Amino acid sequence: MSQSRNQSTESWSAPDAEPVVRIEKVTKRFGEIYAVDDLSLDIHRGEFFSLLGASGCGKTTLLRMLAGFETPTAGRIFIDGQDMTEVPAYLRPVNMMFQSYALFPHMTVAQNIAYGLKSDPPDREGRSARVSEMMAMVKIEALATRKPHQLSGGQRQRVALARALARHPKILLLDEPLGALDKKLREQTQFELVNLQERLGITFIVVTHDQEEAMTMSSRIALLKDGRIEQVDSPRRMYEFPSTRYAADFIGSINLFEGHVISHSNDMAVIHCEDTDSDIIVHHSQPLASGMPVTVAVRPEKMRVNTTIEADQNQLHGEIKEIAYLGDVSIYHVDLPGGKRIQFTQPNMLALAEQPLTWGQEVQLTWHPNGCGVLTQ
Ligand code: ATP
Numbered sequence: 001m002s003q004s005r006n007q008s009t010e011s012w013s014a015p016d017a018e019p020v021v022r023i024e025k026v027t028k029r030f031g032e033i034y035a036v037d038d039l040s041l042d043i044h045r046g047e048f049f050s051l052l053g054a055s056g057c058g059k060t061t062l063l064r065m066l067a068g069f070e071t072p073t074a075g076r077i078f079i080d081g082q083d084m085t086e087v088p089a090y091l092r093p094v095n096m097m098f099q100s101y102a103l104f105p106h107m108t109v110a111q112n113i114a115y116g117l118k119s120d121p122p123d124r125e126g127r128s129a130r131v132s133e134m135m136a137m138v139k140i141e142a143l144a145t146r147k148p149h150q151l152s153g154g155q156r157q158r159v160a161l162a163r164a165l166a167r168h169p170k171i172l173l174l175d176e177p178l179g180a181l182d183k184k185l186r187e188q189t190q191f192e193l194v195n196l197q198e199r200l201g202i203t204f205i206v207v208t209h210d211q212e213e214a215m216t217m218s219s220r221i222a223l224l225k226d227g228r229i230e231q232v233d234s235p236r237r238m239y240e241f242p243s244t245r246y247a248a249d250f251i252g253s254i255n256l257f258e259g260h261v262i263s264h265s266n267d268m269a270v271i272h273c274e275d276t277d278s279d280i281i282v283h284h285s286q287p288l289a290s291g292m293p294v295t296v297a298v299r300p301e302k303m304r305v306n307t308t309i310e311a312d313q314n315q316l317h318g319e320i321k322e323i324a325y326l327g328d329v330s331i332y333h334v335d336l337p338g339g340k341r342i343q344f345t346q347p348n349m350l351a352l353a354e355q356p357l358t359w360g361q362e363v364q365l366t367w368h369p370n371g372c373g374v375l376t377q
Helices: 059-067 109-115 124-137 153-165 183-200 211-217 235-240 245-250
Strands: 021-030 033-043 048-053 074-079 094-097 171-175 203-208 220-225 228-233 255-265 268-273 278-283 293-298 314-325 329-335 341-347 362-367 372-375
Touching (some): 021 059, 033 074, 033 228, 048 059, 048 211, 059 074, 059 094, 059 171, 059 203, 094 153, 109 124, 109 153, 124 153, 153 171, 153 183, 183 211, 203 211, 211 235, 220 245, 228 235, 228 245, 245 255, 245 293, 245 372, 255 278, 268 293, 278 372, 314 341, 329 362
Parallel strands (some): 048 220, 171 203
Antiparallel strands (some): 021 033, 021 074, 220 228, 255 268, 255 293, 293 372, 314 329, 314 362, 329 341
């Protein structure tokens, strides 16, 4: 999984840092449905913050409450220390870029961008200069006189972005900003969006259901489930140290083994796994009581095929049942003697015909105690 961000300046981890957005115990109910449920969250200046989660988890509703298009049923929203809960959308220092882009079909690119400015700057020259600046920023100067139907999906996305940024909002809210683009363009645009955000220093809050996209672009991610926060963390921590089974399963692929704690000392836990009828050793610094039911989580890329058994490594034996060739890596599905299916990945260093692993082959998989985690929730 790729990460493009320099995470050396973690403003959110400074104890006295003032958040630019504070969401305080916010609930939004539609009849009997709790779209957002008693949710609290701080977002800091200059963050590229993603709201991630499965369909219906409440991420769009939360974004719309930040924009002022929905009013919370309970709780408060502060922007730059000011209570925004009752402030109408047009008076908030935020702008929203919609998934549909919502461009006016009868207006040219330049007119669409200028529309967002209304009378700020007040003079025509000032507004025209701002439109030119925005078009240059997203590299669409050559398209100024075209109408939206004369543009590609990627070009329309840039116009919508330029329009949303034209008023220099403190915070830009983006609802699935790359949803309408094909995979290749999406990946390319992810990097452009990150570069643009870093250059402008504006706080971006993005709704996405695509975990790879969130991992690539974000300084931090809030994973939502049923209107609540499951975990808030940097992409790296979210991937390496998921705090719950749900988070582990949602982000990337993972092997989960149910078991219970046999012993725990010097940050090393021995877990007996019922699925494999074997012990797994895991590095874990938090206290674990003997007998406690836990799940051991191992990412597929942490497992290696090994011909020799090393004393400090965990190991499992199984038979390769399926191979998915993805070009750069292959995913191997392995059946363990008890019937459980697990997966591991390997980079394809050799051409396919020369790969030493094949269907039906018995393999010994090993991984280090630092290459797996214990989940207690
Ligand atoms: P998706 O990724 O599918 O857009 P989401 O995470 O953005 O999903 P929301 O659109 O915030 O989810 O919806 C959260 C819940 O609230 C869903 O169960 C949805 O059906 C419900 N909901 C959202 N808006 C309304 C509304 N105006 N009236 C009734 N229920 C609504």
